[in-house]
Amino acid sequence: MSEYDVLCIGNAIVDIIAQADDAFLTENGIIKAAMNLIDADRANLLYERMGPAVEASGGSAGNTAAGIASFGGRVAYFGKVAEDQLGDIYYHDIRAQGVAFDTKPLKGLPPTARSMIFVTPDGERSMNTYLGACVELGPEDVEPEKARGAKVTYFEGYLWDPPRAKDAIRLAAKLAHEAGREVSMTLSDSFCVGRYREEFLDLMRSGTVDIVFANSHEIKSLYETDNFEEALEALRKDCRLAAVTRSEKGSVVVRGDETVTVKPTTIDQLVDTTGAGDLYAAGFLYGYTSGRSLAECGDLGSLAAGLVIQQIGPRPRQNLREEAEKAGLL
Amino acid sequence: MSEYDVLCIGNAIVDIIAQADDAFLTENGIIKAAMNLIDADRANLLYERMGPAVEASGGSAGNTAAGIASFGGRVAYFGKVAEDQLGDIYYHDIRAQGVAFDTKPLKGLPPTARSMIFVTPDGERSMNTYLGACVELGPEDVEPEKARGAKVTYFEGYLWDPPRAKDAIRLAAKLAHEAGREVSMTLSDSFCVGRYREEFLDLMRSGTVDIVFANSHEIKSLYETDNFEEALEALRKDCRLAAVTRSEKGSVVVRGDETVTVKPTTIDQLVDTTGAGDLYAAGFLYGYTSGRSLAECGDLGSLAAGLVIQQIGPRPRQNLREEAEKAGLL
Numbered sequence: 001m002s003e004y005d006v007l008c009i010g011n012a013i014v015d016i017i018a019q020a021d022d023a024f025l026t027e028n029g030i031i032k033a034a035m036n037l038i039d040a041d042r043a044n045l046l047y048e049r050m051g052p053a054v055e056a057s058g059g060s061a062g063n064t065a066a067g068i069a070s071f072g073g074r075v076a077y078f079g080k081v082a083e084d085q086l087g088d089i090y091y092h093d094i095r096a097q098g099v100a101f102d103t104k105p106l107k108g109l110p111p112t113a114r115s116m117i118f119v120t121p122d123g124e125r126s127m128n129t130y131l132g133a134c135v136e137l138g139p140e141d142v143e144p145e146k147a148r149g150a151k152v153t154y155f156e157g158y159l160w161d162p163p164r165a166k167d168a169i170r171l172a173a174k175l176a177h178e179a180g181r182e183v184s185m186t187l188s189d190s191f192c193v194g195r196y197r198e199e200f201l202d203l204m205r206s207g208t209v210d211i212v213f214a215n216s217h218e219i220k221s222l223y224e225t226d227n228f229e230e231a232l233e234a235l236r237k238d239c240r241l242a243a244v245t246r247s248e249k250g251s252v253v254v255r256g257d258e259t260v261t262v263k264p265t266t267i268d269q270l271v272d273t274t275g276a277g278d279l280y281a282a283g284f285l286y287g288y289t290s291g292r293s294l295a296e297c298g299d300l301g302s303l304a305a306g307l308v309i310q311q312i313g314p315r316p317r318q319n320l321r322e323e324a325e326k327a328g329l330l
Numbered sequence: 331m332s333e334y335d336v337l338c339i340g341n342a343i344v345d346i347i348a349q350a351d352d353a354f355l356t357e358n359g360i361i362k363a364a365m366n367l368i369d370a371d372r373a374n375l376l377y378e379r380m381g382p383a384v385e386a387s388g389g390s391a392g393n394t395a396a397g398i399a400s401f402g403g404r405v406a407y408f409g410k411v412a413e414d415q416l417g418d419i420y421y422h423d424i425r426a427q428g429v430a431f432d433t434k435p436l437k438g439l440p441p442t443a444r445s446m447i448f449v450t451p452d453g454e455r456s457m458n459t460y461l462g463a464c465v466e467l468g469p470e471d472v473e474p475e476k477a478r479g480a481k482v483t484y485f486e487g488y489l490w491d492p493p494r495a496k497d498a499i500r501l502a503a504k505l506a507h508e509a510g511r512e513v514s515m516t517l518s519d520s521f522c523v524g525r526y527r528e529e530f531l532d533l534m535r536s537g538t539v540d541i542v543f544a545n546s547h548e549i550k551s552l553y554e555t556d557n558f559e560e561a562l563e564a565l566r567k568d569c570r571l572a573a574v575t576r577s578e579k580g581s582v583v584v585r586g587d588e589t590v591t592v593k594p595t596t597i598d599q600l601v602d603t604t605g606a607g608d609l610y611a612a613g614f615l616y617g618y619t620s621g622r623s624l625a626e627c628g629d630l631g632s633l634a635a636g637l638v639i640q641q642i643g644p645r646p647r648q649n650l651r652e653e654a655e656k657a658g659l660l
Binding site for chain 2: 016018019047050051052053054055056057066084085086089092093094096097111112312313315317
């Protein structure tokens with residue numbers, strides 16, 4: 001009997017979301033659709049130039065955790081915030097969603113991480129992340145019972161940016177595997193893949209990671225090819241199970257010789273792509289840990305991703321279990 | 331030549347917005363559709379019970395200031411936040427909208443004010459406001475040049491809740507009138523009117539306030555009657571100009587013997603009524619200070635109110651000038 005369906009580990013970040021046009025991105029040297037890492041000085045500069053914003057708890061794996069909980073899954077989360085107002089907000093939101101979150105907050109500086117997200121008229125989001133307190137996440141933050149007690153331990157590739165989070169991941173993965181559990185990661189961002197390509201491949205090839213989530217840009221970056229099919233075939237060999245999202249083309253799931261093509265859900269209006277991949281992983285992992293077929297897992301992922309991109313902010317306001325029931329998926 | 335069209339003065343509050351059902355309001359003793367004043371202990375209790383939320387700068391007169399600026403008006407704002415993360419957010423958002431906001435922040439405690447807003451499925455909002463740093467707003471925060479230099483000084487009745495803000499208002503009103511300007515207030519909330527009925531009537535009858543904004547509940551509370559027409563006739567005698575909103579019935583503007591009936595704008599979907607009255611005042615005051623007819627002022631108010639209630643949060647994301655141009659109002 002497992003205590004949790006999924007343990008999610010990630011950078012605990014509060015999103016600061018505003019609208020901007022493409023010219024703003026160009027003028028400010030922001031790579032569109034990417035996660036741009038920034039330091040405190042650049043954070044202050046960009047905030048001065050940013051329009052009126054709204055705030056919402058985010059962080060890739062945090063969004064996934066919230067999504068799984070909204071489906072009714074049992075979820076725990078590890079992530080580092082500081083003891084400050086944004087940290088209070090982060091604790092509140094993820095716990096209010098039903099996620100077990102007990103990582104000790106950092107006393108003093110740096111403050112809780114924030115990501116300034118500029119949403120362009122096409123709905124694409126461009127993130128500018130100041131990691132703040134996230135740089136202090138380390139193996140001492142791994143709660144062994146949670147790592148042993150979750151069916152799947154899931155983490156974000158973004159955790160290779162702060163200095164010691166990767167040590168936390170290696171420890172959590174070891175504890176999970178010793179307990180007979182599975183380990184999963186998302187490749188997070190094509191530029192992040194570019195920074196840590198060899199390490200990510202090693203995580204997969206060494207068996208540290210069993211299940212990989214990615215989008216088409218990320219796997220092409222991972223295998224340094226422009227050919228999606230070629231990247232997919234390489235990925236198929238490098239991990240036991242992979243789910244690759246393709247924006248409006250839906251997603252494809254590969255496991256050994258098996259290939260499952262998943263249709264996207266239809267949407268009324270694309271508002272803000274923030275959280276799309278995170279919520280796809282949420283739906284998929286909820287389905288996977290509740291024993292559903294890969295096709296069903298993919299459909300749950302598409303449903304959740306389709307909902308989050310029709311609103312501003314990274315976590316759907318709807319109850320995902322109710323939405324899945326309405327759609328006939330649960 | 332005036333330096334500003336409008337000076338807005340109010341409680342500077344960050345909104346924390348979540349969905350809830352009517353049973354939640356009942357169970358927690360929250361008066362629906364009202365502004366419930368709470369202390370720090372109750373704020374903690376309610377936050378523990380609140381679902382996942384999003385944050386946005388709010389405050390009644392702050393929302394009005396942001397709205398006027400979005401129409402292209404020149405606006406200044408007085409309000410007290412603390413030197414903390416929520417205070418930084420407040421400064422950012424209102425300045426990013428183009429509002430001149432220079433009130434010195436409070437060093438140390440209490441922290442920046444927040445209002446926990448529960449939005450029920452009918453779109454109605456019920457606010458629970460912890461005033462925090464707002465209790466420190468006083469006459470020393472009145473920047474005389476701004477009070478003298480604005481065509482209209484506008485303040486919220488809510489300012490009678492903190493202890494010394496009313497002294498700031500009396501000083502600002504005196505400076506404004508000495509400079510030949512006008513002074514305006516919103517009655518804010520029917521329970522707020524209940525708390526300060528005699529003082530609000532005195533502000534109007536003594537000529538401290540020239541222009542009154544209210545909704546039908548507030549004027550009925552002010553004159554302790556269930557009869558809207560009776561309240562409206564009393565209001566007509568007590569101030570030079572009044573604009574009274576009536577939800578889906580639109581609004582009515584009275585000035586001496588003149589009565590202007592304003593239609594509501596049609597909306598697709600009511601999402602969250604937060605900010606409706608504030609944005610009506612924004613549109614009206616933008617029109618008024620740019621020399622438009624009362625009917626045009628009312629239409630601009632209806633437009634802005636109609637937009638803000640179709641989104642979550644108290645300040646419209648759209649550029650109001652562009653929206654008014656599209657609607658043929660500017």
